[in-house]
Amino acid sequence: MRTAMHCSADAPDAQRRALANAANLLGDDTVPLSGLVVVFNGDGVHAVRADSPVADDVRGLLARTPEETNSPEAPTIEVCACSNSLAARDVAEDELVYGVDVVSSGMGELTRRQADGYGYIKVP
Template identity: 80%
Template sequence: MRTALHCSAGDVDDRRHALANAANLLGDDTVALDALVVVFNGDGVGAVRADSPVADDVRGLLARTPEETAAPDAPTVEVCACGNSLAGRDIPADELVYGVDVVSSGMGELTRRQADGYAYIRVP
């Protein structure tokens, strides 16, 4: 099973809630999760700035990859930021948490993921 979470929230508590949902999904042993992608767009892209109040939560998600956990059956975890949203807010890619992927558009990325069979969940 593969899941795409979508966050466009500007409020730090909403961003924290979205990242907690992602962590909870990864920790749920009743879900056979193969891959998780969290896509931030709109005001949500502020969450993935290296100086964001939730940057450590983002780093924590990115550290849960099979390579980092030494668990070969761990789901792959990706965090993506919308390039359009970053450009519209004058946020350069080098100010993001290391490991965050910049995609051309958040909506395009979510559309591609859904076409590839990812379940879509908007958080929070």
């Protein structure tokens, strides 16, 4: 099972809740998760800036290990930022948390993931 989470929230509290939802999903051993992607677009891209109030939460999500995810085969974990949203907000790629992937468009990435069988969850 693979899941795509989508966050466009601009408030750090909402962004933190979105990342906590992702962590909770990874920790739920009743869900046979093989892949998780969290896509940030709109004002949500501020969450993945290296200096954001939730940057450590993003780093923590990207650093999850098989033991922490309760899975003998750790699911792939990806965090993506929309290039259109970054450009519209004058955020350069080198300002992002290390490990965040920049995708051509957030909506395009979510569409591709759903076509590939990912379940979609809007968070928060």
